[in-house]
Structures are given as C-alpha cells and as structure tokens.
Amino acid sequence: MEHRISKQMIRKIPYFEKMLSHECLESKENKVVLDFDEQAFKIILDWVERDYTIILIEMDYAFDLYELADYLGLDGISKECITYFHKFTIEHLPIIIPKMAKTTKFMTSGALDAFICRHFLDIASSFSKVNRNTKKTFWSKFPIETIEYICALDLMINSEYQVFDAIMDWVLSDSYLRKCHLERLWKLVRWCHLNDKDSSNLVNHLRISAGFEAKLCSPRKADCDCVFNRAKQNCFVMIETLDIKDLRVKVLDNNFKLLVSQVIKEDTSIASNFFHDEHVSDILFDSGRRVIRIDWKQNKYNWAPPLESYAGLQRRIARSVEYGGELYEELELGEDIANGFLLLESTETFDLICFEGKHLHRFSMPIHEIYKRFTTLNNCEATLLNNKIYLLSNKAILYEAHYFL
Template structure:
C-alpha cells in the first residue's frame, strides 16, 4: 500500500492533539502503538500526509508521548481515567490499561474525588460514573466529616449534593453545606444560596426547619423563603433508604444460596428473592453501582450483594473482613476532621483511658463517625473511643470471637455481654446504665443472637434469636426503656437463619420477588 511503513526510513509524523503538536518517529510510534501501525498501513490520508489529529486530554496524552520516547509512564489521579480511555482507543488495553487499573485502585481515596468526578462517564472503562456515585452515596456521611470534603472545590460539592445520598435527614445535607462554607467563609459565603438549592426542602420536618432558620447565616439571607419554594417537589426522599435485612441459608442443590427479605421501620417484610453464591465477584472496595456491602453480627461479618445478577459473596473470613476495614480506614477515615476524640471505660465513672490497648474490639458506624468498643487486654474491661480517628485501628482489625455484641443509636452505645447483661452508655453525657432483662426469661444463648439498630432517627434496638424456629425478635424501645417481644416469620425448620441487620440500601436496582411492590412509605 502507498502508506506502508518503510522499515529502512525513519521519517517523522506530526501529531496534533488539541493545542499541542508533537513530531514523533513514525517507525517508533508504529512499533509501540497498534492504532498508528494500522493507520499507516491502511492507505488513509493520514498515512500519506503524515499528520494525525487527535482529541485527548492534554496531560494524559503528554504522558503517553513521554512513554513512547522514554519508556517511562507517569500516571496521576487527575488523568488516570483519561489515560485509560485513550489507551483503549489506541488499542493498548493490555499494557497501559493494566497499569491504570492498578494505580487507581491502589491510590484512590476521598481526597481524590474532585480529580475523579470530571473524568468518569457512564461508559468509561476503568470505572463508571455510577460506580463512583454509588461509593459517594453510601459513604457520604463519613466523607462529609473529612478534611478532604472541606477542601473540595464548589464544583465537586455541587456534583455530590445532587446525588441520592444515603442520609437519615435532609438536615444532614444542610449541616454539610454549612461546614464547607464555614471552612473558608469569606470566599464561600456567596455560594451559600446556590448550594442550599440542593437541599430537598419538601422532606425537611418542622423541627429541623426551625433549627435551620435559627442559623445566623440563614437569618441574614433575604431570599431564604424563595430558595425553599423554588426547590419544588423532589421525587425521591433520600432519608428513606434505611432498612432491616435478613439472610436465610437455602438448601437447594450443591450451590449455596441465601433468601433475602427487607423490613421497614414497622417490621413489615418484603421478599426480594433467592441469591446464589459467586466467589468471583470482585473484592475491590469501589466496585459497581448495583452492589451493596452489608455488615452484620456487630460488624464482624459481611456480605457483598449483586442485586441485578442475584448473586452474593461472603465477607466473613479474617482476611476479607480485615481488608474491608482497612479500605475504610485508607479511603476515608485517615482524612477525617480532627474531632475531639476521647476514650474511657464504659462504667459508672466513665474514667478516662489515655492509651487503650486491645485485641478484642468492634468498629461501629455512628451517623457520620466510626466509634470503637473494646475490652482492655489485661483487665478485660469495656472501653470506648468516640470517635476513632486513628486509621491504624482499621488496618489492625482482626476477626475474633467476641464476648459482647454492640450497636449504636444516636449517641448511645448498647451492649449485650456474654452474661446477658444489657449496658447503655451515652458517649455525650457519659451516663451509664446496666440491667439484666433476660435473667429470668431467656430461651437463647449469647452466641445465638444478633444485636442491631439504625444509627439515628429511630427508637428501636433489635435483638434476634437466630435459633428460634419462628424467628423471635426482642425489641427495646429507647424512649420507654422497655423490652417487648415481637415475632417475625424470618426462619423455619427447613432453612437456617443466617443474619439480621440494619443497612443503607438504594432501591433503584432492587426488585422484589413475586411482583410485590415496595412498602407504601417507600
């Protein structure tokens, strides 16, 4: 062909990428890049004119040209996705794409969200925009408590606030906006009216609205009323994404399955269906827009669910659960705002514990923070860290047999000990209460129960006896400080009850079984 490469001639080819021009050896670039080799062997006009026009991100393409000339590839988070897309277009999926994939998943964290958001699309191959959005939505409350969030440019904050974030109330959106504005109020105060438009005001209750109106900045906003009215009627209530969920082992051939049910706040059940175990599901922390990671048994076990393919993978081995917490620490916790962390014994005196050392501890998500409940190594006394900011606790988490169950609701930690003592500890007021509600009426053992709750906006602590034939549920009403008994058909003689826990879930990919509709309040 007329444009065939002459191996004995090393002529130059001019590459024009947006505003930049490069004169590169045709022989060299064709030896390394299949796209150019095919082009110059095709007889196309570019092969005759030795001029190629491209439209790639300038930083990514400049790094690519440097690699062509020096075999040295520079990858940075602000262009890694652009570079991967370019490599795919230039038919170099195997080499450069593999480095991009490894770099992204080894280095991505909350600090880099402003770099990643402008790069991702619905079809980007390294990671799709829906996957990044899924990560942001699930962990927004933790991300909003990081120094990283306070440094985000307004464009990144806007991109985040428009998502269907998993929150307990729209007041939390308002709080995150005010934290961001206050961090540099002289330059950011002017953005406040616009950012307030991302609050879905029709879902704000009267108590929260009254608190907002008492804010000093809001009092000085002359157009606050118009901001509320102009937001209109939002179709989706972001605070309505909290559920209880059960997993029941199903005996159906050789392949393990679980049957999943959701429960709303009134404990009405909604069957979702049977899911098949698939240990080929990726373990990358930031993975997929149709998956959910759910922890249970006081955060010592977990499951990753693919809602579209009806498959799951357990996260219950020591390696997998420790890796999960290690990722949380690396991606988010290490950037958390330096709040007033304190540690103390969980007793009547709440004595300060300056240097806690423990092999037995739980990490509990608490409405935008992570708290730690453990036992001291020698005295075996219960203690807490509120909140835990040292990400080394996450890196060092190990799955062990625990001598207590724990959950947290608002500012109160609820603990069930191996002796079936029930402890309440308010980590704000440092008040303590211990009781023995099951001393004379107990048909279960410590190892056969789950203790769980939502993190806020609720008044129930749930204790489930997983060995009961009919799935006995004990409910502690925090407002009345009283236990009651409810019964739910969450198990039977044929199947083994596996877990009951609270979880944030996006319903967009979850389809109920048997044509059921979601709860009326959903």
C-alpha cells in the same frame, strides 16, 4: 499542538507500528493526526523518550491516559491506570465526577453515585489532616460544582438538616468568598421533608447568616421537586439460612412491613470490587465480623472479608488520617471478655473497639495498622447508638459504655 518524534522510537507502540508497516497515507506523509487529551499524549511521548521505562500517572489525567493507551494498544499502561485508580480517595471527587459523564472501565456513574449516597455523612465530615483539633476537611476544599452535584443526589441521611449542615460547613469554611453561593445551594435541601420546628430554625438561620428570606417548598405543591424523602431509606434486613448455601433475605420498613422476601444463591464469581453498581448492596452484620454482598438483580450473593471492607472505606474517605480519636474507659464487668477487637459502623464514622483486660479502647476512623495489635473478638456482640456503645456478652449481660466524639 504539534509533536515531533523519530519513527524508530514511535514504532514500538502497536498502533504506530501497524500504521507505519503499511502503505498508509500517514506513513507517506510522516504525519499522524490524533484527537486525544493533550496532557495524556504528552505523558505517552515522555514515556517513549525515556525508553519505555517510566510512566507517570496522576489522578487528574488517569482517565484520559487510559483511554489513549487503550486506543494505542498499550495494554500494560492501561492496566497500570486501572491499578492506580484504586488509590482513589474522596479528595479526587472533583476530578472524577466530571469524567463519569462517559462510560469508563474504572467504574460507572451509577457506582460512583451509589458510593457517594451511601457514605455522604462520612464524606462531609472526613478529616484531611492528622490532627485531632483540625476541622478542615476535604469537603471544605471542594469546588461549588462538586458540592452541588453531591447534594442533589438521593443521599442516605437521617434528616435533611444534615445536608443543610454540610452546606453551611462548606460556606463558613470561607465565608467571605462563599456566602454569595448560599442562596444557590440552599435549594438543594429538600425542605418539605423537615418538621415544622427544624424548618423554622433553618429559615431563621438563613435570614441571620445570609440576609435573605428562604421560600420553602411543600410536597403538596404541584411544582415541588422534593417528592423523594431521602431520610426514609433505612430499613431492617433479615437473613435466614435455608440450606448449606441458599439464603432468604427479607427487607422490612420501619413499621416492619415486608418489602422484599427472596431466596438468593451463592455465586463466588460476583466481583469483590470496592465500588459496585446501585443494584448491589454490602450488608455488615454479626458486629461487623461478616459482610455479605447481594446482587439484587441476579438474586445472588457472595461473602466479603470484613476487614477489607472497612479498610477500603477508610482508604477512600480518610486515607491520610492516623486516627481521629481514642478513648480508654475502665469497665467494671461481671465477667471477663477476651482480648480482641470489633469494627463497628455508626452515623458519620466507623469505630474500632478493643479490649485488653478490663480496658476498653475506642479508635475513631482507625488506621489498618492498629488492627495488627489485636485479634478478632468472637465472644462479644456490640453496636453503636448515639453516644453509647452497647455490649452484649455470650452470657447475655448488657453493658453501656459512654463515649464522647
């Protein structure tokens, strides 16, 4: 493409000012050849023609615009691109994943993959509309290339059945056009790590829904690619206080076998960016009231604000959701629990539970504004397990509150 613009206007861009201020060939010929994304360059030219006042940034060209602005010496636009990227939600994954093939200052491919693996169950079930009865999701709108990329990662799941279920949700959301992709996608399920009953059920499901016979792999076969069991990534973490700042972190497997035991030191310089590399972990404890970020390579940690961690996750995964569900349940408590809230994470969701008198309010995927109605609850511990909320007060009285998703 060829663009024409006056020297007087273009000289305000540092790159062109330096070029046109010297006896360069481009200056004599009044011609500059560049090899950048066409859309990004057009955005820069439009910005110049608007007298450097308004720059339009969208996620589909934010990476290319940053690269061009950085090359041209437009530091202000480069910073705006980075700031704009913080608006990223999972809706943009089809755009962002291909861009991660090259190194960017937005994030690394490892950081993006770590985010997807950690929150796969949330991504595959996220609402795209503010409607409790609507089951359309961002996931159902992804192209097949995005589905393939995600399902091939070492996802943090409880069972390979969840990957199969996510694939079926995507296929059945437009079965007329997508059924032809099912045989291509089912190979991403690591069948050999399913128990015999689940394997048999899924084979029958494929035979009935797609009309083809699935040939399952086995970890005992030499050509099996499913060596890594994605469903066995959960572990127990113990954090022990050694002195004012030093901590000892112990990681144990499901059989309580010690895997890691190391001393970590506090380092407030550890970046608090929402996205972080795979060697960094955020561990939430104390019923979601505390978040510790551990850099396993450097044996260092830093504290993170828990509300920001949840709010950041929510903005990325369900930014347009008002709330997914709310439950009021009357609890006959043997003691009073002070008014307040706790943020809890569970499989495929994270919940806000609030107390007002003897009423329990539960918000699934709550918006940040709801937090303002309550203060943090300090005299109660809670956790989510299956379809129950377990509450433990400071007097060691246990309550079970059933809820239904």
